[in-house]
Amino acid sequence: MRGAVLHSPGDVRLEQRADPTILKSTDAIVRLTATCVCGSDLWDFRGVNPVNQPTPMGHEYVGVVEAIGADVATVKPGQFVVGSFAASDNTCQFCRAGYQTHCVHREWIGPGGAQAELLRVPLADGTLVATPETPPAELIPSLLAASDVLGTGWFGAVAAAVGPGKTAAVVGDGAVGLLAILAAKQLGAEHIIAMSRHESRQKLALEFGATDIVTERGDEGVARVKDLTDGLGAHSIIEAVGTQESMMQAIRSTRPGGHVGYVGVAHGVAVPGEELFFSGVNLHGGPAPVRRFLPQLIDLIWRREIDPGKVFDLRLPLDQVADGYRAMDERRAIKVLLTP
C-alpha cells in the first residue's frame, strides 16, 4: 500500500509500505476512505519533536472494515467505521470512567500511520464505532472530523464545564479550537468568545456559534476577555494550542472557580504553582477520550445537526500529502483532507 512517511523536518513523502495484517485476534484492518493532517503532526513536521527515523504519519481515519481478527464481535467486514487516535478496550475501569485515551491496554494509532490506504486498528471492538449504514459522500468530512478534532474540541468544552448561561472562550483557532466553538454552542454556552486574528477562521468561528471575536493575544487578549465579562473572566476556557503563552492566557482569562479545558498538546509548558493556586481555576484536559463521545457525535452528524467537516478547507489526493503539510504549516489551510 501507499502511506506517508516523515524522513526529517519538512520532508514527508508518500511511499510504498507493507500492507498491515491482523497481528492479534482483536485487530481489524480498515481500508481508509479519508484521512487528514493534524495540527499535532506539525510538531514533528517542524522538528519541534525530534524525528530520528523514517516515521509513518497520521492518526485520523474513517473507512471500511476489510478484515477482522477471530475475537472481534462488534464490527464486521464491509461496515463503515470511525475510530479515535487511541485504541482502547472500552471495558477497563478507566474506559468505563470515560477516559479511553488512558485505557490500561491503550495503543496509540499514530505509529501505524493512518495517512495511508490501509490501517491496522488494535482492540477493534473497543475502538471502532460503525455508522448506521454506509454514509453518503457529503458526510465523510464530518465523520472524519469526529475521529479527532471534533472529539478533541468537544472534550475541551466538556473539560471546561461549558454549559447553559455560561461564557466560554477559546484560545486557538485551529481545527480543534474552531470545533470547540461548535461544541460550546451545542453544550448551551450563552456567549462564545473566539480568539483569532485570521479572517477565514473568524468567519468559520462565527458560523460555528461564536458571539464575539477577540484578535488580541497574551495579556491584551486576557484584558479583552475581562472586558467582555464585566471584569470577571470567562466561566469556561478551552485551550487548544499547547504553548506557555496560550496556557497562561487561558488561566488568566478564567474567573475563580471557572474551568480551563486544555487540549493543545503541551510543549515546553510549566504552570507556575503560586499563580495557579491564587487563580482558583479548575484545570483539566489532556489527550481527548474521543471514544467517549463518538456515538453521540456520529449521531449528531448523521442527523445533520452539526457540520464539523467545514474545517476541511483543502482536499487533496493522498499522493499530494506533502502539499497538505505545507499548506497547514504555512497556515494557508485550516485542515487538509486526504483521499487515498
Place this chain on the structure above:
Amino acid sequence: MRGAVLHSPGDVRLEQRADPTILKSTDAIVRLTATCVCGSDLWDFRGVNPVNQPTPMGHEYVGVVEAIGADVATVKPGQFVVGSFAASDNTCQFCRAGYQTHCVHREWIGPGGAQAELLRVPLADGTLVATPETPPAELIPSLLAASDVLGTGWFGAVAAAVGPGKTAAVVGDGAVGLLAILAAKQLGAEHIIAMSRHESRQKLALEFGATDIVTERGDEGVARVKDLTDGLGAHSIIEAVGTQESMMQAIRSTRPGGHVGYVGVAHGVAVPGEELFFSGVNLHGGPAPVRRFLPQLIDLIWRREIDPGKVFDLRLPLDQVADGYRAMDERRAIKVLLTP
C-alpha cells in the same frame, strides 16, 4: 491590646498594639476567645517569605462581637462568631458561586493580626457566622479549627471530588491534611490513605477515618498508593503541603480522570505541562473558600458529629506565642491553640 508581631525570621513577639477600631460601616470588632498558629505562618517564621517590616501575625479566630459598624445587620455585639481568613461580601458573583476567597471586595484578615486580643473584621455580614448560642468551652477548639484548617481540608476534599465508593489519599500530615481525612470520611470515601511518617499524626489520622497509612514519600509514596489501588491510582488526592515534591506526588498518585485538590500554599512549584497533559487528572484548589462551608461545619461541630479540635495538641496562653511557633516549626506540635 496585646498582639503577636514577627520582626524577622524566628523572632515573633507579643507586643502592645493599638486597639483596632471600626473603620468602615461594614466592620465588626471581635474580642478573641481563641486563636492559633497556622502552618502557613511558618513560611514567614522560617524566612521563606520575606519579612521586611514588623508584621502582625495570625488569621484564625473565634470570639465575641464587641462592636459593629452602622451597616452590619446579621451579627450583633455579644454574639459568638467564627470567621475565615478572607473577608468577603458573600453577595458578589464569585461569592455566590462559592468562591468567597476570591470575592471582588475581598480583604485578607492576615494584615490585621489575629494572634491578638481584638480583631477588626471587614465585611462582617459576609464574613462572620454566629453560633446558635455561646458555645461551651469544649467546643472552642473545634470552632477555631473551622475558621481555617478544617474549612481548608474540607475544601481540599471537595476540590478532589471525594465521594462514596472512592479512594482518597492525603499528602501532608499537618492539621489541614489531617482534617482533610476527617472531611473525606464525612464525604463518604471508601478508602482513605494517609501519607505520614509521624506516629502521633498517624494515630490522629486513623481516629479521623484513615484506612491505610503510607510512610513513603515521592516516587516510593506514589508506588505505594498504586499498590493500594490495584495499580490504578487514587480517585481523589488532597495535596496539603505546597512543595514541588508534594504536588508531583499528588498528580502521580491520581488515576486518569481523577482529581487533585491542592490546598497547600504553593511555594516554588512549577507543574510540567507535558506530564500534566498526559496524566489526565483534574486540578483544583487554592485558598479555601472557608465561608462556603462554615454553616455546615459549625452545625456538624455543634451536634458533636465531628471533633476537629483534636488537631490542637498544644495549648498556650497568648504571651507564650513564640513558644507556639517554635513547637510547630520543630514539628513538636501539630497545631497550637493560643488563649488571649
